[in-house]
Amino acid sequence: MIESLRSFLDRVAGARPTAEESAELAATLDRLSAGLADRQVSERERLFARLSVQGRGQSLTPQLFIDEQDAQSVTGHVTFRPYFVGGNGAAHGGTIPLLFDEALGRLANAGGRRASRTAYLTVNFRSIARIGNRLTLTARHVKEDGRKRVISGELRDGDLLVADAEGLFVELRPGQP
Numbered sequence: 453m454i455e456s457l458r459s460f461l462d463r464v465a466g467a468r469p470t471a472e473e474s475a476e477l478a479a480t481l482d483r484l485s486a487g488l489a490d491r492q493v494s495e496r497e498r499l500f501a502r503l504s505v506q507g508r509g510q511s512l513t514p515q516l517f518i519d520e521q522d523a524q525s526v527t528g529h530v531t532f533r534p535y536f537v538g539g540n541g542a543a544h545g546g547t548i549p550l551l552f553d554e555a556l557g558r559l560a561n562a563g564g565r566r567a568s569r570t571a572y573l574t575v576n577f578r579s580i581a582r583i584g585n586r587l588t589l590t591a592r593h594v595k596e597d598g599r600k601r602v603i604s605g606e607l608r609d610g611d612l613l614v615a616d617a618e619g620l621f622v623e624l625r626p627g628q629p
């Protein structure tokens with residue numbers, strides 16, 4: 453279902469429907485929304501935004517496919533689909549930190565470490581992330597100091613460095629949301 457939603461968003465991003473077609477689509481979407489109105493559940497019960505589902509079952513984030521992961525590093529790949537275009541064939545700048553937050557956050561909380569949240573995330577944009585290209589993401593655990601974990605990451609298009617990032621993840625205290 454989420455994959456169909458992603459495909460639909462890609463098609464919307466790439467289309468220029470007429471006014472009549474837009475109105476027809478809007479009516480169809482309204483009908484679909486109404487069909488889910490009495491299926492609303494708590495966050496824990498939803499399919500959306502679950503770590504255990506490939507791509508987190510979430511249409512917001514570019515879908516990251518994990519190829520290798522251990523407690524110290526993660527390697528994966530991602531293709532920014534048409535929905536993520538910012539302009540002129542490049543992914544929207546906001547989607548790159550989104551991707552790093554997802555990947556670095558996963559690693560920060562992997563290997564039996566207790567849950568942490570992003571305190572800061574610094575991203576350097578080195579070259580455009582071209583829509584449709586398969587990019588490689590690597591991240592590694594750099595250091596740990598008490599509750600603080602530093603994780604770094606790189607996004608590459610072949611040999612070309614697209615972006616790099618560093619995040620500080622702070623372990624949550626018991627009861628901290």
Ligand SMILES: CCCCCCCCCC(=O)SCCNC(=O)CCNC(=O)[C@H](O)C(C)(C)COP(=O)(O)OP(=O)(O)OC[C@H]1O[C@@H](n2cnc3c(N)ncnc32)[C@H](O)[C@@H]1OP(=O)(O)O
Pocket residue numbers: 553554557558561567568569570571572598599600620622623624625628629
């Ligand atoms: C159930 C969890 C599921 C997690 C799923 C994965 C999530 C993926 C990552 C995310 O996207 S989380 C969503 C985005 N992040 C947030 O919403 C976090 C909002 N901020 C907070 O909740 C708190 O500010 C935070 C937990 C990050 C830290 O607050 P605390 O009160 O726990 O820590 P404190 O302020 O005492 O700081 C602890 C240490 O970290 C340092 N620190 C905190 N924020 C910093 C910062 N921004 N820059 C540098 N250092 C920082 C701070 O100086 C201190 O250093 P020392 O121990 O050496 O004194």
